[in-house]
Amino acid sequence: MRRAIVIGGGMAGMLAAVAVSHAVDDVVIIERDELPDGPRPRKGLPQARHIHILMAGGADAIEDLLPGSIDRWLAEGAHRHRLTSDMVALSPEGWYRRWRPTHYLVTSSRDLLDHVVRSQTLKNHRIQVLPGRQVTGLLGSSSRVSGIALSHITGTGADEEMTADLVIDASGRASRAATWLADLGITEIPEHTLDTGLTYATRIYRAPSGAESIPVINVMADPRSPGPGQAAALAPIEDKQWIVSLGGTRGGEPTDNPEDFTRFALDLRHPLIGQIISRAHPLTDVAITRSTHNRRRYFEKTGTWPEGFIALGDAIATFNPVYGQGMSVAAQGAQALRRELNRTGDVRSVGLSRRVQRAAAGPVDAAWALATAQDIHYTDAHGQVPTWQDRIVSAFTSRLSRTATGSFFMATAMTDVTTMRKGATRLARPSVLGAALLGPLRPPLTEPPLTERERIVLQLKPDNERQNV
Ligand SMILES: Cc1cc2nc3c(=O)[nH]c(=O)nc-3n(C[C@H](O)[C@H](O)[C@H](O)COP(=O)(O)OP(=O)(O)OC[C@H]3O[C@@H](n4cnc5c(N)ncnc54)[C@H](O)[C@@H]3O)c2cc1C
Structure with missing residues (x-):
C-alpha cells in the first residue's frame, strides 16, 4: 500500500x-x-480577494492534468481572452497593439x-x-x-x-x-x-450593461522612472462583475480608503482605468494585501x-x-x-x-x-542588488518590449514567454535578436487601442477629444 x-x-x-x-x-x-x-x-x-489572471501556460498545464477544466471555468462564468487581441495594456515602453490571437488567458475570481x-x-x-x-x-x-x-x-x-x-x-x-x-x-x-514593498488594493464592481466581456485592461508601472511604481489592472470575472486591483510600491501604496481608489487609478501613467471605474458601481470595500x-x-x-x-x-x-x-x-x-x-x-x-x-x-x-528583471529597478526595493548582468538583461527586456509595441513577431515572442508557454530562452533566438535590433516597425500608439464599441459601452471619449473639452 x-x-x-x-x-x-x-x-x-x-x-x-x-x-x-x-x-x-x-x-x-x-x-x-x-x-x-x-x-x-x-x-x-487571503490573496483570492485580489485579481488573479491565469496565463495560457498554466491553463494548458491544468487542462493536461484535469481535462475539462477550461470548459468548466467558462461554463461557470470565467472569461477566455485571446492574446493579444483581447488585451489593452500600457507597458513601460508604450501601448501594446492588439494583434491577431496567438495565446490566451483566463480571468475569473480566484475562488x-x-x-x-x-x-x-x-x-x-x-x-x-x-x-x-x-x-x-x-x-x-x-x-x-x-x-x-x-x-x-x-x-x-x-x-x-x-x-x-x-x-x-x-x-x-x-x-x-x-x-x-x-x-x-x-x-x-x-x-x-526582492521586496518592492508593493501593496495591492482591490475592489469588485458591477459591470455596466454591455461591458460584461471587455478586454483585460492593464496600466503597468515603469520601474525605470524615478519614484515608486504605481499600476492597475481590470478584468471581467463571473456574475457580470469586474475585479480591479491597484498596486503601488514602497512610498506609493494605495490605501484601503474607498474615496482614494478611483483617484489613484486616475493618477497613473494613463487614467483609463480610473475613467472606467468612475462610472461603475462598486460592490465591495477595498481589500488590501502587502504579501507581494x-x-x-x-x-x-x-x-x-x-x-x-x-x-x-x-x-x-x-x-x-x-x-x-x-x-x-x-x-x-x-x-x-x-x-x-x-x-x-x-x-x-x-x-x-x-x-x-x-x-x-x-x-x-x-x-x-x-x-x-523588472523589480530590481525600484530604488526602494529591499533584497537582491542588481548585478551588471541583471542590468544587461533588463535593458534587453526593455528593448524587446519597445519593439513589441510595433512588431507582431516580437509581441508573439514576448507573449510566448509571459504566458509561460515557452521558457525565456525563446527570447535568445537569433530571429528575436534581429527583430530587437530593427526595433518597432510601426509608430507608437498615442492612445489606448480600444474599439469603437468598447468606447461606447465604457462611455469613453478618445484622448484628443477629452483634452479639448
Ligand atoms: C495579491 C496576489 C495576487 C496574485 N495574482 C496572481 C495572478 O494574477 N496570477 C497568478 O498566477 N498568481 C497570482 N498570485 C499568486 C498565487 O496566488 C499563488 O501563486 C498560488 O496561490 C500558489 O498556490 P499554492 O497552492 O502554492 O498556495 P496557496 O494557494 O496559498 O495554498 C496553500 C494552502 O495550504 C494551506 N496550508 C498552509 N499551511 C498549512 C499547514 N501547515 N497545514 C495544512 N495546510 C496548510 C492553506 O490553508 C492553503 O489552502 C497572486 C498572489 C497574490 C498574493
Missing part, C-alpha cells in the same frame, strides 16, 4: 495530488481550512478557479482531504522523510503522526519547509528575496535532500503578483512531478524527490527572471 501526503489543499496541492495519484493507492491532502463546496472565500487563501480545480480533483477516488488539520513537522531523517506530524485546528483532537512514501509540501507562501527540514538536519537552503514580495528558495541546490519529500508552488517561490505567474508555476510544477513519476513508475524510487525538485525549478526560474 503506497501513500502520498500533500500539505495544503490550494492550487499546487490539488494539482500535485492529481499528478501523484496514479503512482500510489492513497493520496491524503491535509488542509487547515474547511474547504467550501463552491466558489467561496476561505481564510487560508472560481480553485473551486473547479478542487471539484475535478476530488472526483478521483484515490484522493481524500482531511480538513481542519495543520501539519506541524516532518517525520524521518535527513536521508528520508517518512511522514508528517499534524494537529487539529480546533484543538479538540490529539496531535497525530501519519506515515507516507512521499510528502509534498504545497502549503503556499507561509510554508515552514525550511524550518521542518532544519529539524531533520538539512540547513543552509539558499534563499533570495519575490522569495525564492533554492531547494534543488542543497547539498543534502531527503528522499520522500518535495516542495511545489509558492512553497518554493513567490513572485510579485503583477506578473501573474504563481498559479502557472504551481501547475507546471505538478506536471514535472507527474513526468518524473511516469519515468520511474515508483513513488519510492531513489533520487525521485531530487529530480522532481530540479525539474520544478525550470518554470520557477523562468518566472523569477521575469519578475526580478
Whole structure:
C-alpha cells in the first residue's frame, strides 16, 4: 500500500495530488481550512480577494492534468481572452497593439478557479482531504522523510503522526519547509528575496450593461522612472462583475480608503482605468494585501535532500503578483512531478524527490527572471542588488518590449514567454535578436487601442477629444 501526503489543499496541492495519484493507492491532502463546496472565500487563501489572471501556460498545464477544466471555468462564468487581441495594456515602453490571437488567458475570481480545480480533483477516488488539520513537522531523517506530524485546528483532537512514501509540501507562501527540514538536519537552503514593498488594493464592481466581456485592461508601472511604481489592472470575472486591483510600491501604496481608489487609478501613467471605474458601481470595500514580495528558495541546490519529500508552488517561490505567474508555476510544477513519476513508475524510487525538485525549478526560474528583471529597478526595493548582468538583461527586456509595441513577431515572442508557454530562452533566438535590433516597425500608439464599441459601452471619449473639452 503506497501513500502520498500533500500539505495544503490550494492550487499546487490539488494539482500535485492529481499528478501523484496514479503512482500510489492513497493520496491524503491535509488542509487547515474547511474547504467550501463552491466558489467561496476561505481564510487560508487571503490573496483570492485580489485579481488573479491565469496565463495560457498554466491553463494548458491544468487542462493536461484535469481535462475539462477550461470548459468548466467558462461554463461557470470565467472569461477566455485571446492574446493579444483581447488585451489593452500600457507597458513601460508604450501601448501594446492588439494583434491577431496567438495565446490566451483566463480571468475569473480566484475562488472560481480553485473551486473547479478542487471539484475535478476530488472526483478521483484515490484522493481524500482531511480538513481542519495543520501539519506541524516532518517525520524521518535527513536521508528520508517518512511522514508528517499534524494537529487539529480546533484543538479538540490529539496531535497525530501519519506515515507516507512521499510528502509534498504545497502549503503556499507561509510554508515552514525550511524550518521542518532544519529539524531533520538539512540547513543552509539558499534563499533570495526582492521586496518592492508593493501593496495591492482591490475592489469588485458591477459591470455596466454591455461591458460584461471587455478586454483585460492593464496600466503597468515603469520601474525605470524615478519614484515608486504605481499600476492597475481590470478584468471581467463571473456574475457580470469586474475585479480591479491597484498596486503601488514602497512610498506609493494605495490605501484601503474607498474615496482614494478611483483617484489613484486616475493618477497613473494613463487614467483609463480610473475613467472606467468612475462610472461603475462598486460592490465591495477595498481589500488590501502587502504579501507581494519575490522569495525564492533554492531547494534543488542543497547539498543534502531527503528522499520522500518535495516542495511545489509558492512553497518554493513567490513572485510579485503583477506578473501573474504563481498559479502557472504551481501547475507546471505538478506536471514535472507527474513526468518524473511516469519515468520511474515508483513513488519510492531513489533520487525521485531530487529530480522532481530540479525539474520544478525550470518554470520557477523562468518566472523569477521575469519578475526580478523588472523589480530590481525600484530604488526602494529591499533584497537582491542588481548585478551588471541583471542590468544587461533588463535593458534587453526593455528593448524587446519597445519593439513589441510595433512588431507582431516580437509581441508573439514576448507573449510566448509571459504566458509561460515557452521558457525565456525563446527570447535568445537569433530571429528575436534581429527583430530587437530593427526595433518597432510601426509608430507608437498615442492612445489606448480600444474599439469603437468598447468606447461606447465604457462611455469613453478618445484622448484628443477629452483634452479639448
Ligand atoms: C495579491 C496576489 C495576487 C496574485 N495574482 C496572481 C495572478 O494574477 N496570477 C497568478 O498566477 N498568481 C497570482 N498570485 C499568486 C498565487 O496566488 C499563488 O501563486 C498560488 O496561490 C500558489 O498556490 P499554492 O497552492 O502554492 O498556495 P496557496 O494557494 O496559498 O495554498 C496553500 C494552502 O495550504 C494551506 N496550508 C498552509 N499551511 C498549512 C499547514 N501547515 N497545514 C495544512 N495546510 C496548510 C492553506 O490553508 C492553503 O489552502 C497572486 C498572489 C497574490 C498574493
